[in-house]
Amino acid sequence: MDLSIENLNNLHLDVLQEIGNIGAGNAVTALANMINKKVDMDVPSVKILNFSDISAILGGEEIVVSGVYFGITGDIEGNIMFLLDIESAKTLINILMGRDNKTEILDEMDKSALQEIGNILSGAYISSLSSLTGLDIKISVPSLCIDMAGAILSVPAIQFGHTGDKVLLVETVLQDGDNMVTGNFLLIPETSSFPTLLNSLGVYI
Amino acid sequence: MAELGIIQEPGILTTLGLGSCVGVILYDRVVKTGGLAHIMLPSSKQIKNNENKAKFADTGIQLLLDRMLTTGCNKSSIIAKIAGGSQMFLFQNDNDMMKIGQKNVVATKEMLNLLRIPIIAEDTGGNYGRTIEFHTTDGRLVIKTIGHGVHEI
Numbered sequence: 577m578d579l580s581i582e583n584l585n586n587l588h589l590d591v592l593q594e595i596g597n598i599g600a601g602n603a604v605t606a607l608a609n610m611i612n613k614k615v616d617m618d619v620p621s622v623k624i625l626n627f628s629d630i631s632a633i634l635g636g637e638e639i640v641v642s643g644v645y646f647g648i649t650g651d652i653e654g655n656i657m658f659l660l661d662i663e664s665a666k667t668l669i670n671i672l673m674g675r676d677n678k679t680e681i682l683d684e685m686d687k688s689a690l691q692e693i694g695n696i697l698s699g700a701y702i703s704s705l706s707s708l709t710g711l712d713i714k715i716s717v718p719s720l721c722i723d724m725a726g727a728i729l730s731v732p733a734i735q736f737g738h739t740g741d742k743v744l745l746v747e748t749v750l751q752d753g754d755n756m757v758t759g760n761f762l763l764i765p766e767t768s769s770f771p772t773l774l775n776s777l778g779v780y781i
Numbered sequence: 782m783a784e785l786g787i788i789q790e791p792g793i794l795t796t797l798g799l800g801s802c803v804g805v806i807l808y809d810r811v812v813k814t815g816g817l818a819h820i821m822l823p824s825s826k827q828i829k830n831n832e833n834k835a836k837f838a839d840t841g842i843q844l845l846l847d848r849m850l851t852t853g854c855n856k857s858s859i860i861a862k863i864a865g866g867s868q869m870f871l872f873q874n875d876n877d878m879m880k881i882g883q884k885n886v887v888a889t890k891e892m893l894n895l896l897r898i899p900i901i902a903e904d905t906g907g908n909y910g911r912t913i914e915f916h917t918t919d920g921r922l923v924i925k926t927i928g929h930g931v932h933e934i
């Protein structure tokens with residue numbers, strides 16, 4: 577049965593939120609271990625947005641962000657995006673590289689480190705999701721893009737443009753203990769995968 | 782995104798952070814009315830849910846042209862400028878989904894060609910976002926990027 581974004585009820589949204597919770601908890605632990613600092617996460621939220629409002633989650637279309645993007649295949653299809661505003665990205669890289677002074681320009685090494693951070697977090701997110709739900713989920717090789725939030729978020733918006741006029745994101749905001757690094761982790765399932773995701777946690781439609 | 786608008790002189794039409802979408806400017810050089818459509822997808826034909834005409838290159842450009850004609854524009858003095866259609870994320874095993882920017886550009890050009898509207902300037906492709914500003918007074922299209930400068934077409 578087809579389930580469009582408009583037809584999701586509160587129980588469905590709760591399940592998607594719980595899926596975010598399962599994945600993000602593990603991802604946050606992975607990040608905390610990597611930078612050896614405390615990392616907090618907010619309760620994940622399921623957001624259903626119009627295309628024109630999608631950039632607002634990052635503070636506006638022209639805010640510069642670092643985005644690491646993955647495709648998900650297997651029992652469910654969709655995408656994962658790990659987003660950091662550019663200042664958070666620089667801070668995170670400096671912590672990882674053990675540099676004191678903050679670099680203003682991210683070089684190729686820094687970019688590849690950002691990609692790797694995204695890779696580790698997404699791997700952690702998907703592996704806990706996969707083991708709890710029993711779904712077989714694979715993620716693609718990551719791709720990094722540092723650019724305007726509007727341009728980066730047009731990618732998942734277009735993915736949903738094929739089926740409707742709204743976007744569904746399971747968003748988790750992560751923040752380190754000193755409030756220096758703030759990131760958004762987005763799970764963006766294809767509409768066609770909603771039933772499988774819901775069934776995996778025992779909700780049948 | 783998936784929207785369109787029209788403005789008369791003097792005015793500026795802007796769309797922020799264009800990625801794989803294409804910004805299509807139609808401009809009547811005589812009455813100095815400008816229109817902007819923010820195209821997300823190439824074609825309305827293969828998609829079931831296609832009520833939002835502004836979303837697609839084929840229906841969006843037609844709708845923009847129709848609206849301009851009702852405000853007193855003359856088709857023979859309308860020209861087009863296009864920008865956007867980049868590929869934000871590069872993947873090794875490139876699937877079709879990822880080349881959507883390129884497809885949007887091709888479909889936009891086909892539609893303008895079909896409507897016999899000349900494209901007098903374009904800034905498309907690449908792997909970066911663009912903010913575009915169209916000035917109806919002189920027909921300038923200003924393109925701003927992160928790390929790829931600011932220029933006019």
